Amino acid sequence: MKSASFVSLFLIFVVNVLFAQVSISEKMIELSKKERRNGFQFFISAADAEPKAVEKAIEKNLKAIKAKYKESDGIYRAEKVIIESISDKMIDLIISTQKEKNGDFYISAIVGIGYDISASSTTHPSESAKVKTLLTQIYQDIKQETIKQRLETESNTLAELERNLRKLNSNQQDLQRDIENYTKKIEEAKSNISKNEQEIKKLESKIAEQRKVVEALKAR
Numbered sequence: 730m731k732s733a734s735f736v737s738l739f740l741i742f743v744v745n746v747l748f749a750q751v752s753i754s755e756k757m758i759e760l761s762k763k764e765r766r767n768g769f770q771f772f773i774s775a776a777d778a779e780p781k782a783v784e785k786a787i788e789k790n791l792k793a794i795k796a797k798y799k800e801s802d803g804i805y806r807a808e809k810v811i812i813e814s815i816s817d818k819m820i821d822l823i824i825s826t827q828k829e830k831n832g833d834f835y836i837s838a839i840v841g842i843g844y845d846i847s848a849s850s851t852t853h854p855s856e857s858a859k860v861k862t863l864l865t866q867i868y869q870d871i872k873q874e875t876i877k878q879r880l881e882t883e884s885n886t887l888a889e890l891e892r893n894l895r896k897l898n899s900n901q902q903d904l905q906r907d908i909e910n911y912t913k914k915i916e917e918a919k920s921n922i923s924k925n926e927q928e929i930k931k932l933e934s935k936i937a938e939q940r941k942v943v944e945a946l947k948a949r
Contacts, residue, residue: 791807822838
């Protein structure tokens with residue numbers, strides 16, 4: 730019953746995660762002290778995002794749209810590329826990850842249209858809508874990959890605990906057998922001691938009788 734309840738709760742949790750809506754805001758994104766550009770951003774808490782899951786989700790989606798990119802310090806840049814799922818024109822696509830001290834993440838996307846021009850909902854509504862779709866997919870993949878990684882970690886921990894339990898049970902059985910063997914040996918030793926005591930008494934009786942014989946012979 731407990732296992733069934735756990736599975737049910739876990740499935741409900743997974744469904745809620747996968748169909749959760751993401752809030753994407755449009756704002757100026759600071760890539761460095763000298764580079765600030767208009768882009769789109771979502772927030773995801775540490776509870777829903779493992780660092781490796783963030784990395785894997787971004788790389789998965791960039792490969793899916795066939796974007797050749799370079800990564801440095803959590804910033805993925807695909808420069809002067811045609812990405813059909815976003816635009817039929819040559820663009821720069823930048824995906825930025827900002828990790829907070831508490832483990833939360835801000836994930837941003839910037840679409841560069843020409844020299845130093847970034848897409849906005851007003852000037853480039855089509856490209857903006859499509860990059861939001863990309864961010865939504867990244868968000869869902871981060872949560873899904875995080876669940877996968879944590880499930881794997883917890884499963885490995887469970888397997889290790891079960892191995893330890895089996896080992897302890899095996900040791901317990903060995904110890905129980907040792908106790909039974911030692912108990913049997915102790916009982917055998919007690920029996921041997923009892924037999925030896927009886928033999929000693931018989932021998933002492935014979936010695937006493939033999940002494941009487943010797944003493945009688947000496948008296949003649």
